[in-house]
Amino acid sequence: MTDVPVRSGSYWMEYGDGPVYPRPPDGLEVDVAVIGAGIAGISTAWELARAGKSVALLEADRVASGVTGHTTAKVSALHGTVYQRLRSTRGPQGAALYARSQQDAIGHLVAVCEELGIDCDLERAPAFTYAETAKEARTVKAEAEAALAAGLPASYVTETGLPFPVAGAVRVEGQALFHPRKYLYALVADLERRGGQIFEGTRIVGLREGEPCRLTTEDGRTVSARDVVVATHYPVFDRSLLFARLKPHRELVVAGVIPAAQDPGGMYLTPEGSTRSVRTAPYGEGERLLIVTGEKFTPGTGRVEERYERLQQWTTRRFPEVRLTHRWAAQDNEPTDGVPFVGALHPRARHSYVATGFNGWGMAGGVMSGKLLAARITGEKPPWTDLYDPVRLRPVKEAPSMMRFQAAAAGHFVGDRLPFVTGGGPASRIAPGGGAVVRKGARHVAVHRDDAGELHAVSARCTHLGCLVRFNDAERTWECPCHGSRFGIGGEVLQGPALHPLERVHDLKETEEGDDA
Missing domain, CATH: 3.30.9.10 (D-Amino Acid Oxidase, subunit A, domain 2)
Known part of the structure:
Protein backbone atom coordinates (compact mmCIF):
# COMPACT_ATOMS: atom_id res chain seq x y z
CA MET A 1 0.00 0.00 0.00
CA THR A 2 1.36 3.44 -0.91
CA ASP A 3 1.63 6.32 1.51
CA VAL A 4 -1.65 7.97 2.42
CA PRO A 5 -2.26 11.66 1.77
CA VAL A 6 -0.43 14.05 4.07
CA ARG A 7 -3.35 15.19 6.21
CA SER A 8 -6.34 13.23 7.41
CA GLY A 9 -9.08 15.81 7.66
CA SER A 10 -11.40 17.89 5.51
CA TYR A 11 -9.86 20.75 3.55
CA TRP A 12 -12.93 22.87 4.32
CA MET A 13 -12.42 22.38 8.06
CA GLU A 14 -8.99 24.01 7.84
CA TYR A 15 -10.72 27.34 7.32
CA GLY A 16 -11.11 27.37 11.09
CA ASP A 17 -14.00 27.69 13.49
CA GLY A 18 -16.17 30.73 14.02
CA PRO A 19 -17.12 32.17 17.40
CA VAL A 20 -17.77 29.74 20.24
CA TYR A 21 -21.45 29.75 21.13
CA PRO A 22 -22.88 28.85 24.56
CA ARG A 23 -25.55 26.38 25.57
CA PRO A 24 -29.09 27.76 25.77
CA PRO A 25 -30.50 29.08 29.03
CA ASP A 26 -33.02 26.75 30.62
CA GLY A 27 -36.58 27.68 29.67
CA LEU A 28 -35.67 29.59 26.49
CA GLU A 29 -38.72 30.54 24.40
CA VAL A 30 -38.61 31.37 20.68
CA ASP A 31 -40.85 31.29 17.64
CA VAL A 32 -38.81 28.56 15.91
CA ALA A 33 -36.16 26.13 17.16
CA VAL A 34 -33.94 24.59 14.47
CA ILE A 35 -32.04 21.43 15.46
CA GLY A 36 -28.81 21.02 13.51
CA ALA A 37 -26.40 23.67 12.23
CA GLY A 38 -25.41 22.28 8.86
CA ILE A 39 -26.40 23.96 5.60
CA ALA A 40 -30.08 22.88 5.87
CA GLY A 41 -30.45 24.08 9.45
CA ILE A 42 -28.51 27.32 9.03
CA SER A 43 -30.34 28.17 5.80
CA THR A 44 -33.70 27.54 7.46
CA ALA A 45 -32.84 29.61 10.54
CA TRP A 46 -31.56 32.50 8.40
CA GLU A 47 -34.62 32.52 6.14
CA LEU A 48 -36.91 32.57 9.17
CA ALA A 49 -34.97 35.35 10.91
CA ARG A 50 -35.15 37.38 7.71
CA ALA A 51 -38.92 36.82 7.79
CA GLY A 52 -39.06 38.34 11.27
CA LYS A 53 -39.22 35.19 13.41
CA SER A 54 -37.27 34.76 16.66
CA VAL A 55 -35.04 31.73 16.07
CA ALA A 56 -32.82 29.44 18.13
CA LEU A 57 -30.29 27.34 16.18
CA LEU A 58 -29.21 24.33 18.28
CA GLU A 59 -26.11 22.29 17.37
CA ALA A 60 -24.80 19.21 19.18
CA ASP A 61 -21.19 19.95 18.18
CA ARG A 62 -19.87 23.04 16.36
CA VAL A 63 -21.55 25.08 13.64
CA ALA A 64 -20.90 23.73 10.10
CA SER A 65 -18.59 21.00 11.40
CA GLY A 66 -20.58 17.85 10.63
CA VAL A 67 -21.58 16.54 7.21
CA THR A 68 -21.55 20.06 5.76
CA GLY A 69 -17.91 20.47 6.77
CA HIS A 70 -16.98 17.28 4.89
CA THR A 71 -18.89 17.76 1.64
CA THR A 72 -17.45 18.16 -1.86
CA ALA A 73 -19.46 21.41 -2.03
CA LYS A 74 -20.99 21.07 -5.49
CA VAL A 75 -24.16 23.11 -5.93
CA SER A 76 -25.81 21.38 -8.84
CA ALA A 77 -29.21 20.40 -10.21
CA LEU A 78 -27.67 17.50 -12.15
CA HIS A 79 -27.78 14.59 -9.72
CA GLY A 80 -26.33 11.57 -11.45
CA THR A 81 -29.14 9.95 -13.45
CA VAL A 82 -32.03 11.03 -11.23
CA TYR A 83 -34.25 12.55 -13.95
CA GLN A 84 -34.90 9.24 -15.69
CA ARG A 85 -35.97 7.80 -12.37
CA LEU A 86 -38.14 10.80 -11.52
CA ARG A 87 -39.85 10.73 -14.88
CA SER A 88 -40.78 7.11 -14.16
CA THR A 89 -41.76 7.45 -10.48
CA ARG A 90 -43.12 11.01 -10.25
CA GLY A 91 -44.02 11.73 -13.86
CA PRO A 92 -42.81 14.53 -16.16
CA GLN A 93 -44.31 17.20 -13.90
CA GLY A 94 -42.50 15.83 -10.82
CA ALA A 95 -39.19 15.76 -12.69
CA ALA A 96 -39.76 19.34 -13.85
CA LEU A 97 -40.58 20.52 -10.31
CA TYR A 98 -37.43 18.85 -9.02
CA ALA A 99 -35.33 20.61 -11.65
CA ARG A 100 -36.99 23.97 -10.95
CA SER A 101 -36.48 23.68 -7.20
CA GLN A 102 -32.81 22.78 -7.54
CA GLN A 103 -32.12 25.52 -10.09
CA ASP A 104 -33.95 27.96 -7.84
CA ALA A 105 -31.66 26.98 -4.96
CA ILE A 106 -28.55 27.67 -7.04
CA GLY A 107 -29.86 31.07 -8.07
CA HIS A 108 -30.83 31.84 -4.48
CA LEU A 109 -27.36 30.98 -3.15
CA VAL A 110 -25.76 33.27 -5.71
CA ALA A 111 -28.21 36.06 -4.85
CA VAL A 112 -27.54 35.70 -1.11
CA CYS A 113 -23.79 35.93 -1.74
CA GLU A 114 -24.36 39.15 -3.67
CA GLU A 115 -26.79 40.56 -1.09
CA LEU A 116 -24.49 39.94 1.88
CA GLY A 117 -21.20 40.42 0.05
CA ILE A 118 -20.05 36.89 0.92
CA ASP A 119 -16.61 35.90 -0.37
CA CYS A 120 -16.86 32.10 -0.44
CA LEU A 177 -18.96 25.56 -6.67
CA PHE A 178 -18.17 27.25 -3.37
CA HIS A 179 -16.45 27.01 0.02
CA PRO A 180 -19.29 25.85 2.32
CA ARG A 181 -17.89 27.04 5.64
CA LYS A 182 -17.02 30.51 4.35
CA TYR A 183 -20.58 30.83 3.10
CA LEU A 184 -22.22 29.48 6.23
CA TYR A 185 -20.15 31.50 8.70
CA ALA A 186 -21.24 34.63 6.87
CA LEU A 187 -24.86 33.45 7.00
CA VAL A 188 -24.59 32.73 10.73
CA ALA A 189 -23.12 36.19 11.35
CA ASP A 190 -26.06 37.77 9.53
CA LEU A 191 -28.45 35.50 11.43
CA GLU A 192 -27.10 36.96 14.67
CA ARG A 193 -27.46 40.51 13.35
CA ARG A 194 -31.12 39.72 12.70
CA GLY A 195 -31.63 38.58 16.30
CA GLY A 196 -31.13 34.85 15.84
CA GLN A 197 -29.58 32.92 18.72
CA ILE A 198 -26.98 30.19 18.12
CA PHE A 199 -26.13 27.47 20.64
CA GLU A 200 -23.41 24.81 20.40
CA GLY A 201 -22.66 21.71 22.46
CA THR A 202 -26.43 21.25 22.72
CA ARG A 203 -27.65 17.77 21.87
CA ILE A 204 -31.45 17.54 21.73
CA VAL A 205 -32.73 14.22 23.09
CA GLY A 206 -36.45 14.89 23.51
CA LEU A 207 -39.26 16.49 21.51
CA ARG A 208 -42.74 16.95 22.94
CA GLU A 209 -45.05 18.32 20.29
CA GLY A 210 -47.79 20.75 21.18
CA GLU A 211 -48.50 24.45 21.31
CA PRO A 212 -45.76 25.26 22.02
CA CYS A 213 -43.42 22.37 21.28
CA ARG A 214 -40.88 21.56 23.95
CA LEU A 215 -37.31 20.34 23.38
CA THR A 216 -35.14 18.71 26.02
CA THR A 217 -31.35 18.82 25.91
CA GLU A 218 -28.92 16.12 27.00
CA ASP A 219 -28.27 17.99 30.25
CA GLY A 220 -31.96 18.50 31.04
CA ARG A 221 -32.55 22.05 29.81
CA THR A 222 -35.72 22.91 27.93
CA VAL A 223 -36.44 25.09 24.92
CA SER A 224 -39.99 26.02 23.94
CA ALA A 225 -40.94 26.98 20.40
CA ARG A 226 -44.10 27.30 18.36
CA ASP A 227 -42.38 25.44 15.51
CA VAL A 228 -39.48 22.98 15.45
CA VAL A 229 -37.29 21.96 12.50
CA VAL A 230 -35.24 18.74 12.67
CA ALA A 231 -32.26 19.27 10.35
CA THR A 232 -29.83 16.76 11.84
CA HIS A 233 -28.95 15.06 8.54
CA TYR A 234 -30.33 11.69 9.70
CA PRO A 235 -33.46 12.60 11.70
CA VAL A 236 -33.03 12.00 15.42
CA PHE A 237 -36.81 11.65 15.84
CA ASP A 238 -38.58 9.09 13.64
CA ARG A 239 -42.27 9.90 13.60
CA SER A 240 -43.00 9.34 9.91
CA LEU A 241 -41.16 6.00 9.50
CA LEU A 242 -38.20 7.71 7.86
CA PHE A 243 -35.79 5.16 9.35
CA ALA A 244 -37.32 2.60 6.98
CA THR A 336 -36.46 5.33 -1.17
CA ASP A 337 -37.80 7.21 -4.20
CA GLY A 338 -34.79 9.44 -4.93
CA VAL A 339 -36.41 12.63 -3.57
CA PRO A 340 -35.41 14.24 -0.23
CA PHE A 341 -37.90 14.46 2.62
CA VAL A 342 -38.57 18.11 3.43
CA GLY A 343 -41.74 19.15 5.23
CA ALA A 344 -43.99 17.91 8.04
CA LEU A 345 -42.32 15.49 10.46
CA HIS A 346 -45.30 13.11 10.41
CA PRO A 347 -48.92 13.00 9.15
CA ARG A 348 -50.42 14.73 12.21
CA ALA A 349 -47.63 17.25 12.66
CA ARG A 350 -48.73 20.88 12.77
CA HIS A 351 -45.60 22.52 14.14
CA SER A 352 -42.74 20.06 13.55
CA TYR A 353 -40.74 19.72 10.33
CA VAL A 354 -37.82 17.72 8.95
CA ALA A 355 -35.20 17.96 6.19
CA THR A 356 -33.26 14.82 5.25
CA GLY A 357 -32.38 12.36 2.47
CA PHE A 358 -30.24 14.55 0.18
CA ASN A 359 -28.30 11.56 -1.19
CA GLY A 360 -25.03 13.41 -1.73
CA TRP A 361 -26.59 16.63 -3.03
CA GLY A 362 -27.06 18.46 0.24
CA MET A 363 -25.65 21.82 -0.83
CA ALA A 364 -28.41 22.71 -3.29
CA GLY A 365 -30.78 20.59 -1.20
CA GLY A 366 -29.95 22.47 1.99
CA VAL A 367 -30.56 25.87 0.40
CA MET A 368 -33.80 24.57 -1.13
CA SER A 369 -34.89 23.20 2.26
CA GLY A 370 -34.27 26.51 3.99
CA LYS A 371 -36.54 28.34 1.56
CA LEU A 372 -39.19 25.60 1.57
CA LEU A 373 -39.43 25.19 5.34
CA ALA A 374 -39.39 28.92 6.01
CA ALA A 375 -42.22 29.30 3.50
CA ARG A 376 -44.23 26.52 5.16
CA ILE A 377 -43.78 28.02 8.63
CA THR A 378 -44.76 31.51 7.45
CA GLY A 379 -47.89 30.25 5.69
CA GLU A 380 -46.73 29.96 2.09
CA LYS A 381 -46.63 26.94 -0.20
CA PRO A 382 -43.96 26.77 -2.95
CA PRO A 383 -44.93 24.82 -6.10
CA TRP A 384 -42.69 21.86 -5.16
CA THR A 385 -44.01 21.47 -1.60
CA ASP A 386 -45.87 18.22 -2.29
CA LEU A 387 -42.95 16.76 -4.24
CA TYR A 388 -40.74 16.81 -1.12
CA ASP A 389 -43.45 16.16 1.47
CA PRO A 390 -42.15 13.47 3.91
CA VAL A 391 -45.71 12.33 4.57
CA ARG A 392 -45.93 11.01 1.01
CA LEU A 393 -45.84 7.25 0.92
CA ARG A 394 -46.07 5.57 -2.44
CA PRO A 395 -46.19 1.86 -1.56
CA VAL A 396 -45.93 0.51 -5.10
CA LYS A 397 -43.05 2.80 -6.06
CA GLU A 398 -41.20 2.75 -2.74
CA ALA A 399 -41.70 -0.86 -1.65
CA PRO A 400 -38.74 -2.38 -3.57
CA SER A 401 -36.34 0.22 -2.21
CA MET A 402 -37.74 -0.05 1.31
CA MET A 403 -37.28 -3.81 1.24
CA ARG A 404 -33.76 -3.47 -0.10
CA PHE A 405 -32.83 -0.76 2.41
CA GLN A 406 -34.14 -2.71 5.38
CA ALA A 407 -32.93 -6.18 4.42
CA ALA A 408 -29.37 -5.55 5.57
CA ALA A 409 -30.46 -3.64 8.68
CA ALA A 410 -32.86 -6.42 9.63
CA GLY A 411 -30.13 -8.99 9.09
CA HIS A 412 -27.85 -7.19 11.52
CA PHE A 413 -30.66 -6.46 13.96
CA VAL A 414 -31.66 -10.13 14.20
CA GLY A 415 -28.29 -11.76 13.59
CA ASP A 416 -26.50 -9.68 16.21
CA ARG A 417 -28.88 -11.09 18.83
CA LEU A 418 -28.36 -14.76 18.07
CA PRO A 419 -26.71 -16.61 20.95
CA PHE A 420 -24.00 -18.16 18.78
CA VAL A 421 -22.71 -14.79 17.45
CA THR A 422 -19.12 -14.83 18.72
CA GLY A 423 -15.85 -13.72 17.19
CA GLY A 424 -12.39 -14.62 16.10
CA GLY A 425 -10.00 -14.04 18.99
CA PRO A 426 -9.35 -12.36 22.33
CA ALA A 427 -8.68 -8.67 22.86
CA SER A 428 -4.99 -9.47 23.32
CA ARG A 429 -4.74 -10.11 19.57
CA ILE A 430 -5.82 -6.58 18.62
CA ALA A 431 -2.84 -4.75 17.13
CA PRO A 432 -2.01 -1.11 17.94
CA GLY A 433 -4.38 1.11 15.95
CA GLY A 434 -6.86 -1.71 15.51
CA GLY A 435 -10.27 -2.52 16.89
CA ALA A 436 -12.62 -5.47 17.24
CA VAL A 437 -15.86 -6.55 18.84
CA VAL A 438 -15.06 -9.15 21.50
CA ARG A 439 -17.06 -11.20 23.99
CA LYS A 440 -17.17 -10.60 27.72
CA GLY A 441 -19.37 -13.40 28.95
CA ALA A 442 -22.70 -12.88 27.18
CA ARG A 443 -21.87 -9.28 26.36
CA HIS A 444 -20.31 -7.82 23.22
CA VAL A 445 -17.61 -5.21 23.80
CA ALA A 446 -16.04 -2.86 21.25
CA VAL A 447 -12.30 -2.71 21.96
CA HIS A 448 -9.71 -0.40 20.41
CA ARG A 449 -5.98 -0.55 21.09
CA ASP A 450 -4.34 2.85 20.61
CA ASP A 451 -0.85 3.38 19.21
CA ALA A 452 0.63 3.28 22.70
CA GLY A 453 -0.94 -0.13 23.34
CA GLU A 454 -3.66 1.00 25.74
CA LEU A 455 -7.10 -0.59 25.39
CA HIS A 456 -10.30 1.45 25.17
CA ALA A 457 -13.51 -0.54 25.63
CA VAL A 458 -17.18 0.38 25.24
CA SER A 459 -20.40 -1.52 24.78
CA ALA A 460 -20.75 -2.76 21.20
CA ARG A 461 -24.53 -2.25 21.21
CA CYS A 462 -25.55 0.88 19.30
CA THR A 463 -27.68 3.04 21.58
CA HIS A 464 -30.15 3.67 18.77
CA LEU A 465 -31.70 0.23 18.23
CA GLY A 466 -29.06 -2.16 19.56
CA CYS A 467 -27.22 -3.42 16.48
CA LEU A 468 -23.55 -4.30 16.95
CA VAL A 469 -21.12 -1.61 15.85
CA ARG A 470 -18.08 -2.28 13.64
CA PHE A 471 -14.61 -0.71 13.62
CA ASN A 472 -13.60 1.81 10.93
CA ASP A 473 -9.85 1.23 10.60
CA ALA A 474 -9.16 4.46 8.72
CA GLU A 475 -11.06 6.93 10.91
CA ARG A 476 -10.75 4.89 14.12
CA THR A 477 -14.43 5.10 14.91
CA TRP A 478 -17.23 2.68 15.74
CA GLU A 479 -20.03 2.56 13.16
CA CYS A 480 -23.48 1.00 13.19
CA PRO A 481 -24.32 -0.83 9.92
CA CYS A 482 -28.07 -0.61 10.59
CA HIS A 483 -28.74 3.15 10.47
CA GLY A 484 -25.30 4.76 10.27
CA SER A 485 -24.73 6.03 13.82
CA ARG A 486 -21.05 6.69 14.50
CA PHE A 487 -19.13 6.84 17.77
CA GLY A 488 -15.65 7.81 18.91
CA ILE A 489 -13.34 5.25 20.50
CA GLY A 490 -14.50 6.54 23.90
CA GLY A 491 -18.13 5.94 22.95
CA GLU A 492 -19.11 9.57 22.31
CA VAL A 493 -21.75 10.17 19.63
CA LEU A 494 -20.22 11.50 16.41
CA GLN A 495 -23.24 11.07 14.18
CA GLY A 496 -26.88 10.14 14.78
CA PRO A 497 -29.55 8.91 14.83
CA ALA A 498 -28.12 7.64 18.14
CA LEU A 499 -28.63 10.20 20.90
CA HIS A 500 -26.62 8.59 23.69
CA PRO A 501 -22.97 7.44 23.92
CA LEU A 502 -21.83 3.85 24.10
CA GLU A 503 -21.38 2.72 27.69
CA ARG A 504 -17.75 2.49 28.80
CA VAL A 505 -16.44 -0.92 29.87
CA HIS A 506 -13.63 -0.90 32.44
CA ASP A 507 -12.90 -4.57 33.17
CA LEU A 508 -11.79 -6.77 30.27
CA LYS A 509 -10.51 -9.73 32.27
CA GLU A 510 -13.44 -11.92 31.24
CA THR A 511 -13.13 -11.10 27.53
CA GLU A 512 -12.70 -14.35 25.64
CA GLU A 513 -13.59 -14.00 21.98
CA GLY A 514 -13.23 -11.34 19.28
CA ASP A 515 -14.64 -10.28 15.95
CA ASP A 516 -12.53 -8.28 13.52
CA ALA A 517 -15.53 -6.14 12.67
Missing part, protein backbone atom coordinates in the same frame (compact mmCIF):
# COMPACT_ATOMS: atom_id res chain seq x y z
CA ASP A 121 -14.85 31.22 -3.57
CA LEU A 122 -18.10 31.01 -5.54
CA GLU A 123 -17.59 29.89 -9.13
CA ARG A 124 -20.10 29.11 -11.87
CA ALA A 125 -19.26 26.00 -13.87
CA PRO A 126 -20.94 23.25 -15.89
CA ALA A 127 -21.82 19.93 -14.29
CA PHE A 128 -21.34 16.58 -16.02
CA THR A 129 -22.56 13.04 -15.51
CA TYR A 130 -20.21 10.97 -17.65
CA ALA A 131 -19.68 7.38 -18.77
CA GLU A 132 -16.53 5.60 -19.92
CA THR A 133 -18.25 2.55 -21.41
CA ALA A 134 -20.61 2.37 -24.36
CA LYS A 135 -23.21 0.56 -22.26
CA GLU A 136 -23.31 3.27 -19.60
CA ALA A 137 -23.20 5.97 -22.29
CA ARG A 138 -26.67 4.90 -23.42
CA THR A 139 -27.94 5.55 -19.90
CA VAL A 140 -26.18 8.91 -19.81
CA LYS A 141 -27.69 9.90 -23.16
CA ALA A 142 -31.16 9.01 -21.86
CA GLU A 143 -30.44 11.16 -18.80
CA ALA A 144 -29.53 14.11 -21.01
CA GLU A 145 -32.89 13.80 -22.74
CA ALA A 146 -34.74 13.46 -19.41
CA ALA A 147 -32.91 16.43 -17.86
CA LEU A 148 -33.60 18.60 -20.90
CA ALA A 149 -37.28 17.62 -20.84
CA ALA A 150 -37.37 18.57 -17.13
CA GLY A 151 -36.19 22.07 -18.00
CA LEU A 152 -32.46 21.97 -17.32
CA PRO A 153 -30.01 23.51 -19.83
CA ALA A 154 -28.75 20.02 -20.61
CA SER A 155 -27.02 18.53 -23.62
CA TYR A 156 -25.34 15.26 -24.56
CA VAL A 157 -21.62 15.56 -25.32
CA THR A 158 -18.73 13.23 -26.02
CA GLU A 159 -15.94 15.67 -25.16
CA THR A 160 -15.16 17.04 -21.68
CA GLY A 161 -12.30 18.76 -19.90
CA LEU A 162 -11.26 15.54 -18.17
CA PRO A 163 -7.73 14.30 -19.00
CA PHE A 164 -9.09 10.97 -20.24
CA PRO A 165 -11.67 10.01 -22.89
CA VAL A 166 -15.34 9.48 -22.10
CA ALA A 167 -17.95 7.58 -24.08
CA GLY A 168 -20.57 10.24 -23.39
CA ALA A 169 -21.76 12.77 -20.85
CA VAL A 170 -24.68 14.94 -19.81
CA ARG A 171 -23.61 18.58 -19.60
CA VAL A 172 -25.67 21.13 -17.66
CA GLU A 173 -24.59 24.77 -17.75
CA GLY A 174 -24.58 27.38 -15.00
CA GLN A 175 -24.04 25.26 -11.89
CA ALA A 176 -21.91 26.37 -8.93
CA ARG A 245 -37.07 4.99 4.03
CA LEU A 246 -33.44 6.08 4.32
CA LYS A 247 -30.24 4.17 3.63
CA PRO A 248 -27.02 5.72 5.01
CA HIS A 249 -23.90 5.52 2.95
CA ARG A 250 -20.37 6.79 3.37
CA GLU A 251 -18.01 8.04 0.68
CA LEU A 252 -14.30 8.73 0.79
CA VAL A 253 -12.54 11.85 -0.43
CA VAL A 254 -8.94 12.44 -1.49
CA ALA A 255 -7.63 15.85 -2.49
CA GLY A 256 -4.40 17.19 -3.88
CA VAL A 257 -2.77 20.05 -5.74
CA ILE A 258 -2.61 20.21 -9.53
CA PRO A 259 -1.38 22.96 -11.89
CA ALA A 260 -4.20 25.37 -12.74
CA ALA A 261 -3.67 24.57 -16.43
CA GLN A 262 -4.85 21.01 -15.73
CA ASP A 263 -8.16 22.06 -14.19
CA PRO A 264 -10.85 20.03 -16.03
CA GLY A 265 -13.18 23.04 -15.87
CA GLY A 266 -16.36 21.82 -14.22
CA MET A 267 -17.73 19.24 -11.83
CA TYR A 268 -17.94 15.61 -12.86
CA LEU A 269 -19.65 12.44 -11.66
CA THR A 270 -19.79 8.88 -12.96
CA PRO A 271 -21.88 6.12 -11.38
CA GLU A 272 -19.38 3.59 -12.73
CA GLY A 273 -16.69 1.98 -10.59
CA SER A 274 -18.21 2.59 -7.14
CA THR A 275 -18.82 6.22 -8.10
CA ARG A 276 -16.20 8.83 -8.92
CA SER A 277 -16.79 12.56 -8.43
CA VAL A 278 -14.30 15.23 -9.52
CA ARG A 279 -14.11 18.99 -8.92
CA THR A 280 -11.45 21.59 -8.16
CA ALA A 281 -11.23 24.58 -5.83
CA PRO A 282 -9.00 27.68 -5.67
CA TYR A 283 -5.75 26.90 -3.87
CA GLY A 284 -2.49 28.72 -4.52
CA GLU A 285 -0.93 30.88 -7.21
CA GLY A 286 -1.15 28.90 -10.43
CA GLU A 287 -2.67 25.90 -8.63
CA ARG A 288 -6.01 24.25 -7.99
CA LEU A 289 -7.06 21.74 -5.37
CA LEU A 290 -8.38 18.59 -7.04
CA ILE A 291 -11.11 16.91 -4.97
CA VAL A 292 -12.08 13.32 -5.85
CA THR A 293 -14.86 11.39 -4.12
CA GLY A 294 -15.91 7.76 -4.39
CA GLU A 295 -15.86 4.25 -2.92
CA LYS A 296 -19.43 4.43 -1.61
CA PHE A 297 -20.13 1.93 1.17
CA THR A 298 -22.45 1.27 4.09
CA PRO A 299 -21.06 2.46 7.45
CA GLY A 300 -19.73 -0.43 9.48
CA THR A 301 -18.77 -2.65 6.54
CA GLY A 302 -15.05 -2.23 7.20
CA ARG A 303 -11.85 -2.28 5.11
CA VAL A 304 -11.88 1.48 4.76
CA GLU A 305 -8.11 1.74 4.30
CA GLU A 306 -8.38 -0.54 1.25
CA ARG A 307 -11.09 1.70 -0.17
CA TYR A 308 -8.92 4.78 0.35
CA GLU A 309 -6.10 3.04 -1.50
CA ARG A 310 -8.34 2.29 -4.49
CA LEU A 311 -9.54 5.89 -4.66
CA GLN A 312 -6.02 7.23 -4.35
CA GLN A 313 -4.75 4.94 -7.11
CA TRP A 314 -7.59 6.02 -9.42
CA THR A 315 -6.77 9.68 -8.75
CA THR A 316 -3.03 9.42 -9.35
CA ARG A 317 -3.57 7.29 -12.47
CA ARG A 318 -6.02 9.78 -14.02
CA PHE A 319 -4.20 12.91 -12.80
CA PRO A 320 -0.51 11.89 -12.78
CA GLU A 321 0.80 15.28 -11.63
CA VAL A 322 -1.44 15.53 -8.57
CA ARG A 323 0.30 15.99 -5.22
CA LEU A 324 -2.07 14.46 -2.68
CA THR A 325 -2.55 16.54 0.46
CA HIS A 326 -5.81 15.56 2.18
CA ARG A 327 -8.24 12.74 2.76
CA TRP A 328 -11.56 12.62 4.58
CA ALA A 329 -14.98 10.99 4.45
CA ALA A 330 -18.57 12.14 4.12
CA GLN A 331 -21.89 10.50 4.95
CA ASP A 332 -25.31 10.85 3.39
CA ASN A 333 -28.70 9.18 3.19
CA GLU A 334 -30.44 7.75 0.14
CA PRO A 335 -34.25 8.13 0.10
